[in-house]
Amino acid sequence: MKLSKITLAVLGASLAAGLGVTAYAASGQSGGAEQPYQGLTALGYPAPQEGQLVHVPPTMADLEEADIHPELKKVIRRGYELFTDTQQLRGKNVFNDMNCSSCHLGEGRQPFSAPIWPAAITLPGFRGKNQHVNNLEERIAGCFAYSMNGTPPEYGSDDMLALSAYHQWLATGAPMYPDQPIYGRGFPAPPEPELEPDYARGEEVYQAQCTICHQDDGAGHYEDGEYVFPALWGDGSNNWGAGIVRTHTAAGFIKNNMPLGQPNSLSDQQAWDVAYYMVSQERPQDPRYTGDVDETLELFGPTFHRNSRYGEVREHDDHRLADHANTGEKDFLKPWNVGMPRFEELSE
Numbered sequence: 001m002k003l004s005k006i007t008l009a010v011l012g013a014s015l016a017a018g019l020g021v022t023a024y025a026a027s028g029q030s031g032g033a034e035q036p037y038q039g040l041t042a043l044g045y046p047a048p049q050e051g052q053l054v055h056v057p058p059t060m061a062d063l064e065e066a067d068i069h070p071e072l073k074k075v076i077r078r079g080y081e082l083f084t085d086t087q088q089l090r091g092k093n094v095f096n097d098m099n100c101s102s103c104h105l106g107e108g109r110q111p112f113s114a115p116i117w118p119a120a121i122t123l124p125g126f127r128g129k130n131q132h133v134n135n136l137e138e139r140i141a142g143c144f145a146y147s148m149n150g151t152p153p154e155y156g157s158d159d160m161l162a163l164s165a166y167h168q169w170l171a172t173g174a175p176m177y178p179d180q181p182i183y184g185r186g187f188p189a190p191p192e193p194e195l196e197p198d199y200a201r202g203e204e205v206y207q208a209q210c211t212i213c214h215q216d217d218g219a220g221h222y223e224d225g226e227y228v229f230p231a232l233w234g235d236g237s238n239n240w241g242a243g244i245v246r247t248h249t250a251a252g253f254i255k256n257n258m259p260l261g262q263p264n265s266l267s268d269q270q271a272w273d274v275a276y277y278m279v280s281q282e283r284p285q286d287p288r289y290t291g292d293v294d295e296t297l298e299l300f301g302p303t304f305h306r307n308s309r310y311g312e313v314r315e316h317d318d319h320r321l322a323d324h325a326n327t328g329e330k331d332f333l334k335p336w337n338v339g340m341p342r343f344e345e346l347s348e
């Protein structure tokens with residue numbers, strides 16, 4: 001069976017229909033009359049709980065109807081285009097095969113697929129990964145540096161403004177700094193499996209359920225030079241500093257979103273096993289690399305790599321993961337935003 005863009009479009013459409021995401025709930029608080037996301041439970045997702053913030057972001061169709069300045073509409077449209085076709089920045093800001101929407105499905109709106117609008121209502125905020133207060137631009141810049149193996153557009157540039165406008169517009173009507181937990185945020189990990197995640201079992205799941213789209217070697221699939229399925233590892237994928245290399249995040253992404261069109265079809269055990277298999281493969285170096293894996297681990301283990309396999313020895317072939325200086329397609333290690341000092345002069 002050969003999967004084409006058309007198959008993909010059909011899968012996407014049936015998924016969107018299942019989500020029941022049609023209404024533009026300006027401020028869909030839990031318990032509201034319109035019961036947003038009711039289609040999700042049929043797809044194995046939990047229903048919204050009492051006390052959670054439930055927000056249904058507007059769609060691009062809503063944008064055309066929205067009563068906002070046409071100049072702002074243009075900028076939001078540009079942000080949407082950059083988010084779903086980030087490859088247009090390839091060689092400039094992006095040095096792998098990804099679009100933002102490769103991981104943030106449903107154009108960044110889909111619950112349990114790390115919808116992006118929560119960043120717009122929770123930032124500025126302290127971020128454990130870089131140990132200082134980040135704003136929305138810096139959060140977006142983080143996904144460029146790690147997930148796109150690239151270097152972000154400058155703060156305040158047209159592309160950065162367009163991307164942040166798209167994030168903020170998706171949050172239309174949601175409260176700033178909410179005190180409730182946000183329904184469907186992030187890639188929540190499935191419960192700890194009964195058995196320790198296992199490489200060989202993960203490989204079996206991968207062969208049976210994933211290779212048709214992502215290929216044996218994890219490199220994904222191109223047709224007529226155009227990206228169809230993204231790379232899960234190797235030079236075309238995210239680098240070792242990306243959030244999705246943490247086993248629990250990978251398991252959460254996969255359980256909730258893969259195989260495409262069949263969310264929640266893997267058992268929790270299968271999701272952990274195949275995630276473990278995926279995060280045991282090589283990819284471009286973490287831009288925070290100091291030139292030495294042990295030293296890098298010492299610095300970034302506590303805030304990040306304690307949840308990844310960075311520097312671990314792979315059981316079946318004794319390969320030490322991430323012990324290399326390969327930066328993938330880019331010819332630099334550290335993009336301008338990584339390690340940038342912030343607020344050093346402030347006292348308590």
Ligand code: HEC
Nearest residue numbers: 098099100103114116118119140143147186187238243244
């Ligand atoms: C390789 C997968 C991947 C790609 C590609 C990717 N991201 Fe992310 N993104 C993540 C992960 C993982 C998280 C963290 C989710 C979590 O906290 O569980 C995240 C989180 C975010 C958040 C914060 C969401 C929140 O709840 O606060 C924003 C905003 C974001 N990404 C924007 C982007 C943008 C913009 C791009 C493209 C430039 C992008 N991402 C590309 C994986 C990815």
Ligand code: HEC
Nearest residue numbers: 101102103209210213228229230231232254258259260274
């Ligand atoms: C029917 C095709 C298909 C199948 C089968 C499939 N995927 Fe995907 N996968 C996709 C597509 C397409 C995307 C990107 C989403 C987009 O661009 O809309 C994706 C994205 C991903 C990503 C995030 C982006 C990246 O490159 O890292 C991961 C991780 C992933 N898939 C893992 C898996 C795993 C593990 C399996 C098997 C359990 C699997 N996929 C099965 C089509 C598929």
